[in-house]
Amino acid sequence: MAKQTSGRGQRELRVKVKTARGRKLSSTRWLERQLNDPYVQRARREGYRGRAAFKILELDEKYRFLVPGARVVDLGCAPGGWCQVAVKRVNALGERPGKAIGTILGVDLQEVEPIAGAEIHQLDFMEDAADEKVKGWLGGKADVVMSDMAASASGHKQTDHLRIIALCEAAAAFAFDVLEEGGTFIAKVLAGGAEGALQQTLKKRFKSVANVKPEASRSDSSEKFVVATGFRG
Secondary structure, three states: OEEEEOOOOOOOOEEEEOOOOOOOHHHHHHHHHHHHOHHHHHHHHHOOOOOOHHHHHHHHHHHOOOOOOOEEEEEOOOOOHHHHHHHHHOOOOOOOOOOOOOEEEEEEOOOOOOOOOEEEEEOOOOOOOHHHHHHHHHOOOEEEEEEOOOOOOOOOHHHHHHHHHHHHHHHHHHHHHHEEEEEEEEEEEEOOOOOHHHHHHHHHHEEEEEEEOOOOOOOOOOEEEEEEEEEOO
C-alpha cells in the first residue's frame, strides 16, 4: 500500500510504498522510485510513452538534429517515446505550415502500438538485408539513426556493460550503411571502460563525437549517450 508523506512547509508530497506480501524489496523500491520520479509524472501529463522522451528532447535541444524534413530511423523504438518526440520535431504530420515534412521510421523486435506520424516495423535490424529494407521504406538514406536500446540486464555490471557496447557497435554498423553523408548517430552506452574502440571508430567516420548524460537520466545510472554528427560517408 502506498501512502503520502509531507516534509516541512510546502514541499511536494512523496509517495512511500510498503512492501506487500509476495513482492520483493527491490520491486518495492522500483515502484516507489517510479511514483516519485518527476520525469515519469511529466511524461504522463504530456502524453509521452515514457520518461526517455525527455532524454532525446534534451539532446536535440543541444545538437539540433531533429529538424523539419529529416528522415529518422529509431532502432529498438519500443515503447515509442523517442518516435513521439521526433514526429513533432521533424514535422512528420505536416502541422507546421511552410516547413518541410519529415519521415519517422521505427523498428523493434516486438510489436509496437501505432504512433501517429511514424511508420513502425517489427524487424531485427541485425538480420541480413535489414539495411536495404529500411532504405526501401524510407525511399532513400536516413539523416538520423538513433537508439535508446539496452540489452537485458544480467545483474552483473561488467557483463551488462559489454552487452550494451556490443549492441551499440551493431547499431553504429547499421548506421554506416543507411546514413546520408552529413548525418547523425545517437546511441545509449554505459560507462565502464569498454567503449574506447567504439569511440575511435566513430571519430573516424564522423566529424564530431560527444558523450552526454542528459539531466533526464537518473543520477544513479551509468548511462550516457554518444552523439556523432557529420557522417563522412
